[in-house]
Amino acid sequence: VAQTSLPVVQIVKRPGIIELGWGHPDPALLPIEQMKRASSAALNTSDALQYGNSNGPGPLVEWLMRRIADQEGRSIGPDEIVITGGNSIALDQILDLHNRPGDTVLVESPTYHLALLILRGRHLALVEAPCDVNGLRTDLLADILTDLKRAGKSPRALYTIPTFNNPMGVSLAKARRQALVDLAAEHGFLIIEDDVYRELPYDGAAPPSLWSLAEAGVVARMGSFSKSLAPGLRLGYLTAGRDLVSGLVDGGVLVSGGGVNHLTAVAVGELCNCGDFDAHVEVLRASYRERRDTLIAALKDCLPAGCEVSTPGGGYFVWITLSGNLSADDLLPIAEAEGVSYLPGSKFTLNGGHASALRLAFSLYPPDQLAEAARRLGRAIRAAL
Numbered sequence: 365v366a367q368t369s370l371p372v373v374q375i376v377k378r379p380g381i382i383e384l385g386w387g388h389p390d391p392a393l394l395p396i397e398q399m400k401r402a403s404s405a406a407l408n409t410s411d412a413l414q415y416g417n418s419n420g421p422g423p424l425v426e427w428l429m430r431r432i433a434d435q436e437g438r439s440i441g442p443d444e445i446v447i448t449g450g451n452s453i454a455l456d457q458i459l460d461l462h463n464r465p466g467d468t469v470l471v472e473s474p475t476y477h478l479a480l481l482i483l484r485g486r487h488l489a490l491v492e493a494p495c496d497v498n499g500l501r502t503d504l505l506a507d508i509l510t511d512l513k514r515a516g517k518s519p520r521a522l523y524t525i526p527t528f529n530n531p532m533g534v535s536l537a538k539a540r541r542q543a544l545v546d547l548a549a550e551h552g553f554l555i556i557e558d559d560v561y562r563e564l565p566y567d568g569a570a571p572p573s574l575w576s577l578a579e580a581g582v583v584a585r586m587g588s589f590s591k592s593l594a595p596g597l598r599l600g601y602l603t604a605g606r607d608l609v610s611g612l613v614d615g616g617v618l619v620s621g622g623g624v625n626h627l628t629a630v631a632v633g634e635l636c637n638c639g640d641f642d643a644h645v646e647v648l649r650a651s652y653r654e655r656r657d658t659l660i661a662a663l664k665d666c667l668p669a670g671c672e673v674s675t676p677g678g679g680y681f682v683w684i685t686l687s688g689n690l691s692a693d694d695l696l697p698i699a700e701a702e703g704v705s706y707l708p709g710s711k712f713t714l715n716g717g718h719a720s721a722l723r724l725a726f727s728l729y730p731p732d733q734l735a736e737a738a739r740r741l742g743r744a745i746r747a748a749l
């Protein structure tokens with residue numbers, strides 16, 4: 365690899381600090397050998413270097429269609445799916461097609477801070493709907509919708525992460541899933557379902573996607589290979605109503621560009637079709653399950669009484685609510701001086717809510733480091749209290 369003084373990757377690890385602020389995979393768990401084999405197989409024909417089919421290369425699209433039919437019990441045609449450049453790009457593309465500046469759009473709170481950055485970039489009127497440990501409070505959402513209606517506003521969309529969410533790690537309860545889909549159908553807003561952690565369940569199967577529960581066109585579900593394979597692939601897929609899918613597939617960006625990330629999509633199609641995908645996600649689940657269990661056990665030992673720790677059923681994150689109304693922003697420099705970092709809860713809201721909560725990612729470090737991070741955090745909280 366050519367030497368450069370400019371960065372190659374996003375993450376910057378500081379010496380002496382266990383960085384639990386980053387929701388990035390452990391480099392040791394990236395499928396490097398599998399991608400080498402798949403890329404080499406992809407390059408057996410020149411097709412991988414041509415402009416691609418607008419909704420993605422056939423072998424990958426068909427593999428996804430089979431997997432979705434098997435795992436989610438919903439058969440779809442190729443006009444209901446499109447390969448994307450991952451969920452960040454897909455979210456922006458959906459907003460571009462579906463929304464106009466000034467539209468009212470609902471977001472759960474807390475939610476993925478960088479989705480807020482994307483949403484804010486579209487100049488929408490964002491309205492928060494609260495979550496608890498069972499996900500979005502659909503009862504409160506119903507009240508918010510009534511209030512909006514009285515004020516003459518009808519939301520165009522709702523952004524949600526119902527499965528192993530970021531930042532809390534928890535999932536939307538089954539009864540609330542149906543309630544949410546029903547509210548969307550009744551009030552006519554599009555649910556934008558960010559399903560990025562679906563392949564990482566640690567206690568049995570992942571809950572059904574909202575997309576699989578709803579009538580066609582109610583939910584746009586964004587799936588990604590970032591957490592199941594590697595974020596550097598910049599690859600994902602969207603399952604949605606035919607109008608939204610054709611809006612993307614027949615739009616200038618995909619037609620002119622020949623799909624997105626075509627070479628990568630052909631290689632990932634090889635990787636999935638030869639069985640490496642299933643084998644790899646099994647390895648990830650076992651590894652991240654052990655990390656989650658180690659971190660939670662250590663936090664229970666090391667944190668002062670009164671701190672609440674979420675129990676993630678999958679994904680990358682643990683959410684801690686601090687005792688004594690301690691501010692997670694104020695605690696951060698103390699924690700970093702002890703050698704552990706995290707993201708404060710206020711980052712995951714529009715107006716600085718959840719100020720005494722924080723998010724830890726258990727994806728980047730092996731179990732022994734996570735246990736050490738819990739000890740350091742415990743010392744920092746005690747010092748701050």
Ligand SMILES: Cc1ncc(COP(=O)(O)O)c(C=O)c1O
Nearest residue numbers: 387450451452476530560588590
């Ligand atoms: C909830 C959520 N959505 C989207 C992303 C980014 O997805 P992608 O890499 O597919 O753009 C992340 C990454 O951390 C995430 O946590």
